[in-house]
Structure formats: structure tokens, C-alpha cells
Amino acid sequence: MYFGGALLLSLLAMAFLAMRPRVGLRVLLALKPIIDASWESGVFGFNALKIVGAGVPLIVLLRMVFLGETRRGMPLVGFWILYLFTNLIGVTLILGSGGLYDALDTLLRVLNGFVGFYLIQLYVTDREDFRKVLLTFLIAGLFPMGMGLYQATTGQIWRYTETAGHLARNIGVYHDAVSYRQYVFQTLTAILLLWVYFYKNRMMARLFLLGYALVCLLVLFRAYTKAGFVILAVWILVWTVLQRKLGTLLVIVVALFAVNAATGNRVFEDVQTTFSKEIAASEGTGETRYILSGRMGVWEGYWDSWAQGGLFVHLFGRGFSPPAHNDYLRVLVSGGIVGLFAYVLLLLAIGLSIGRLLLREINPLHVMALMIYLMWLVDTIGLVPGIYPGYQWYVWGMIGLALRGVEGLSPAAAEDRGVRRKKRWTSLPSV
Secondary structure, rough: HHHHHHHHHHHHHHHHHHHHHHHEEEEEEEHHHHHHOOOOOOOOEOHHHHHHHHHHHHHHHHHHHOOOOOOOOOHHHHHHHHHHHHHHHHHHHHOOOOOHHHHHHHHHHHHHHHHHHHHHHOOEEHHHHHHHHOOOOOHHHHHOOOOOOHHHHHHOOOEEEEOOOHHHOOOOOOOOOHHHHHHHHHHHHHHHHHHHHHHOOHHHHHHHHHHHHHHHHHHHHHHOOHHHHHHHHHHHHHHHHHOOOOOHHHHHHHHHHHHHHHHHOOOHHHHHHOOOHHHHHOOOOOHHHHHHHHHHHHHHHHHHHHHHHHHHHHHOOOOOOOOOOHHHHHHHHHHHHHHHHHHHHHHHHHHHHHHHHHHHOOOOHHHHHHHHHHHHHHHHOOOOOOOHHHHHHHHHHHHHHHOOOOOOOOOOHHHHHHHHHHHHHOOOEEE
């Protein structure tokens, strides 16, 4: 039943993407959180997540090649092509060992990053398109945030997972906390950008956005993820400091202490418990192998697997994409030094491009691009975000859009647009 419903939604999203891509992009983003909830359901080893992960890059690439849907001067395309080429070497190695399914799976996951970088900038060109995509992010967040709020208020548990100190994570019906965290920050992205670009003088809209943001923060808190807390702290500092909103930073700090006091020190205690193993290791009272949920032992195993290979393995990898809980180690094992060089070069190129944007102009979209980029860097330490299709669409899509730019998004352009609209209405003949 779950698979049938998720498959229907997946086919619907891909049909819209193939026939009406601007609408299809929004349908895809809105339905993805619901499709993700069907991860346990499938037939013959296939579920709706894999079908969407394969279908979306193929549809977009076919439209780009046969319908010429590319925009002039696509940013950083050379770095992406190099990254894709080095991954093709790994795919060839997998094929050589007879792993056709694994080869296609690896190739499609990498293609989702490339396609994701250009997906949003292809179909979001002006201020109105941008507003619609941000509203789509809000709609997409309703399912996971509603589920998280329900769990937080009722204590309902569907899938029980623990973190340090036996804290029970609220992850709804998702596979793990990564999905919850992704949709929290995706929704917060929309809230912040709608707040500054579209709802400056609309009190009711701002009250709704504020309430929605508080729900997101509650859901993030109850997911008890170390990376989530770190990313949130980084986001708050970058957003407020770069835009010189030090008053906002002070309000956030005061509100945090007030909420902690109102909950009997629950907030600080739970955060401290989440980081308890890392704190113990830093104080010399705990073992380092337990930090980051024991990931260091996993890293050591995959590192040994790569290091014990010959020259060819060192240069081009072992030809499989391991769940290494570290994106750099994943690329090293699967693509060797050559693959890791291409990946790091791509990340550096993206980071420098964002830096140039900020040197040219510090505006909310440019700052948000930096925040999302830093989030990706944090996640590469303990996760493998380079193989998550939906996460790549969001991260690389928003960064690509910032690099490309949105027509009419600047305050001056928006003001001029409002003046023209006002003149158009006031110039109408009276009845």
C-alpha cells in the first residue's frame, strides 16, 4: 500500500517534470518528503526513492540535451564535468566486476548532484519563480514538521532510535534523523528568505513564519543530532553577523536562556548529553573511539581497505561506494586519489565562488548560499551527503541559484516593480 501510493506520487512528479518542468520542479520538491517516508516499502529491491533518484536526473539530462534547456554560461560546469568523469572510472570498475546494478546506482547518485546544481537555476529565473519555490519548501516541510510536532507533543514513537545518554530520537517514520534534519533546514531556508524578500510589511505572514520556525527548531531539538546542533549554531552566527543583525543575535541568545530556564534546564542538559562522549574524550575521561557515535572505528576499517590496495587502487579506488560515514573517505575508497582530488577541487571552486559573491554584495541569498555550503561541509565529516539525491537537489540547487542570480530579486528592483504596479493601477480610468 505504501509503495503503491509513493510510486503514484513519484510518477506524478516525474510526469510534470518531463512535460511542464517549472511546475514539475515544485511538485517534485513538495512530494519528496512524503515519498521518502516509503523507504521500507518496495518490490524486487526497488522502492519509490530509487525510482525518483533514477528518473529525475535522466529526465533533466534528456531535456538539457535534446531540448537545449541550458542557460548560457552555466557556472562551474567544468569542475562538475571533471567530477563526473572521475566517478565514471569508478563505475567502470564496478561494471568490470559484474556489478551492473551497483554501477548504475553509483552513477545515478552522482548525477543527482550534477543535475541538482543546475535544476533550480534552470527553472527559477525571476522573483516570482523564486517566491513559488520558497513556498514549495514551506509546503514540503508540512509533513515532516507536522509529524515531528505530533511526536514531541504526544510522545508517540514509530521507530525507536537512541543517541548518547539513551536520548530517544524523534525521527517519525523516516530511516534516520538525516531526513528530518534536511527538511528542517530546507524549511528554515524558505522561512528566512521569504521573511526578508517578500513579507517585510506583512505582520500576519511574519507571525506564521515565526511559528513555523519554532516548530522546526523543536523538531530539530528532539532529533538530537550533533551535526544538527552545530549547523544551527553556525547558521545563527553567519546570518546575524554577516548582515550586521547583532540585535537579532542578542534576542536569540536571550530567548534560548529563557526557554532553557522555563524547561528546568532541559535544553542545555539534553544538548550536553548529546555531546557527552565528545566532552568525555576531550576531558580525558572517555575513549576517542566512541566519539561521533563510533564513526572513527568505521573510518579506520575503510581507510585500511584502501591503504592495503595497490597503486591502481590508490589512484582510482576500489570501484564501490561504501557507507563510510565520511564523504571524503567514501570518495577516496570509490574513486581513489584522483576522485578525491576532483571532489575537493569542486568544493573549493564552489566555496570560492560563494566568497566572490559575498565580496561583491552581502545580501540574504548570498549569505544563505554560504550557510548551506557550510552545512554541507559539516555533514561531509560524519555522513555521505554526496549520495543523497534530495539533499543534493536542495543544497546544490540553492547554491547554484545564488551563483546564477535571480532577476528582480534585489530590493531596488522589487521597489521599482512595486512602483510600476502602483502606477498601472492608479492610471486606470475611473468608472
